[in-house]
Amino acid sequence: MPERRAAAARRAARLSLRRRLLTFLLVPVLGVLVLDAVIGYFVALAYSNRVHDADLSDSALTLSEMIDSDALSGELTAQARFLLEYDPDGRNYYSVVSDRHGRMIGNAELTGPGVTIHTDAPPKLYDTALGRRPLRAAIMRVPNRHDAGDVLTITVAENLRDRHTRAREILFLTLPMQALLIVAVLCLVWLGVSHGLGVLEPLTARLSRRGHDLGPIGEEDVPVEILPLTRTIDDLFARMRNMLGLQERFIADAAHQLRTPLAGIQLHVERLEGTTDDAERADALAHVHRLAARAARTSAQLLALTRTQSPDLPDHDGMDLIDLSTLVPEAVGMRVHQALSLGVDLGYEGGEGPCLVRGDALQIQEVIDNLVDNAFHYAGRGHAVTVSLAGTEDEVILAVEDDGPGVDEAFLDQLGERFFRVPGSDQEGTGLGLAIVESIAERHAARVVFRRGAESGLRVELHFPAPLTGKPGETAH
Known part of the structure; x- marks a missing residue:
């Protein structure tokens, strides 16, 4: 039971392309909806502020006209006061202050904007407060028509509650339509993702019919x-x-x-x-x-x-840097005892200094063993086998040469083929030794050359490319 629950949990946690696509699309869309609501509220508030600011300016102008038409006796008529103070969500405030006589009428002590207000200029709007209550006010200065030389400062203010109320009303009117639009977009996204993933069904069906076919999938119906x-x-x-x-x-x-x-x-x-x-x-x-x-x-x-021939082995560029001037003499030295027992004269010739190549030491050891075994086998008792190593700026040449009967030139091109044995040879063999050498040489980007020996016999050369980078001190083996 615990194993089944664990397996079920793993299946549930398995990644779903559909779920990931919908998550990447739907979550940002919902975020856009929230951002749109916030932006919409501030846009509605700005519009509400503009309308109320215009009303405030009109109220200030209306009060100035009232003052022009009637001499102030310290109070406004009840009808005029009602028009100025009326607000269904709170109160509006006003005051008229004379430069010569001081405060004449009003229902609150309203502070000014702190800047100079010119006479007969349009009403100036500013933010103020009455106690701890924030207000929006309009102020203007007009000549006192009933007292030459006197100037009246008229201020009308209102609280901000109605502005926010209007903004919320506008938001609540537009939000359902926006939400409906977002829902429609989400549905389209859902349908689009489902339809988009449907194009994989022909490919899935084609792969399910392949059976044991390991041929290329192809690209004709692949997105x-x-x-x-x-x-x-x-x-x-x-x-x-x-x-x-x-x-x-x-x-x-x-x-x-x-x-x-x-x-x-x-x-x-x-x-x-x-x-x-x-x-x-x-x-x-x-x-x-x-x-x-x-x-x-x-x-x-x-x-x-x-x-x-295994594809899991590293390619030539991924191999280590090795020094054949150290590896080859050691490999030849290990075959001296066998050469003595077979009556073969085994020798080594090499120059001074390192011969660096990129390769696998064990595989190159196998190359040497196969070439030496082949020379022992076909040269025979009483003959000589020489392993030589030479290096140039462009390549390193590893050669194994014997002075035995050799191979007719007509068959040199066939050496290295699997199971090929020279016709007429009385020596038993598998025909795989030189094929192994060819395969290892190919993996090392080396070139194999079969030719007649200096006097007789067979000479097999491996031409390794010199490494592009590396110094003698960087050898890995």
Whole structure:
């Protein structure tokens, strides 16, 4: 049960392209709705302020006209006071102050804007306060028509409650329409995402019908946005085809190359079972031993060839910097004892100084072993095998040369092919040694050259490109 719950939780937490697209689209749209409401409120408030400011200016002008028409006796008529003070959400305030006589009428002590107000100028609007209550006021100065030389300062003010109320009313009128528009946009986004993802259905259906086909997906019905994904999958399929091809080739090669020694082993085992003659039994055991060794060597070389062709190995540029002037003499030294036992004169020739290449030390060791084994095998007792190393500015040349019977020039171009053996040769072999050398050389960006020896025999050269960067002290092995 805990495992099932954990699996269900993992499935629930699995990324959904639809959910991610809708989240990336819907959340910003909702944010835009909130931002639009805030901006709409301040726009409505600005409009409300403009209307109320105009009303304030009109009130100041109206009060000045009242003063012109009637001499002030210290009070306004009840009708005029009602018109000035009326406000359904609070109170309005006014005052008339004479430069000569002081405050004449009014219902509040209103402070001025702190700047000079010119006589007969249009009403000036400003923010003020009465106690802790914020107000918006209009002020103007007019001559006192009933007292020559006197100037009256007329101030009319109102609180801000009605302005905010009008702004909210405007917002509440427009917000439902905006919300309806946003909902329509969200529905369109939902439908658009669903329809957009629907274009993947033909591709999904086509892939589901492929079965075990590892061919390229192609691009005929693939949307541009997912082309990088399908191309990556095609690269993966190509690597898988390569791996499967290597496996199938290995199985086929193993079946082909091991069939003869295994059949021979079975035949000689049957001889052992069917005879009591000691000489015949000894001959059968000798054949079994020889065929078993051949099968083991064939299997080992097949595995070695398959390893050199593995796509998991690093390419030439990703290999380490190694010094062949150290590696090659060590590899030759390890084969001296075998050369002595076979009666072969094994030698090494190399210049002074490092010979740097980019490569894999173990694979180059395998190259040397295969070339030396091939020379031992076909040169034979009493002959010489020489391993040489030379370097130039552009390349490093590793060569293995013997003075044996050699190979006819007509067959030099075929050396390195899988299972190729020179016709007429009486030496047993798998035909894989030089194929392994060719495969390793290709991975190291090296060139293999087969040619006749200086006097006789065969000379095999590997031309490694000199590294573009690196110093002797940077060798990795």
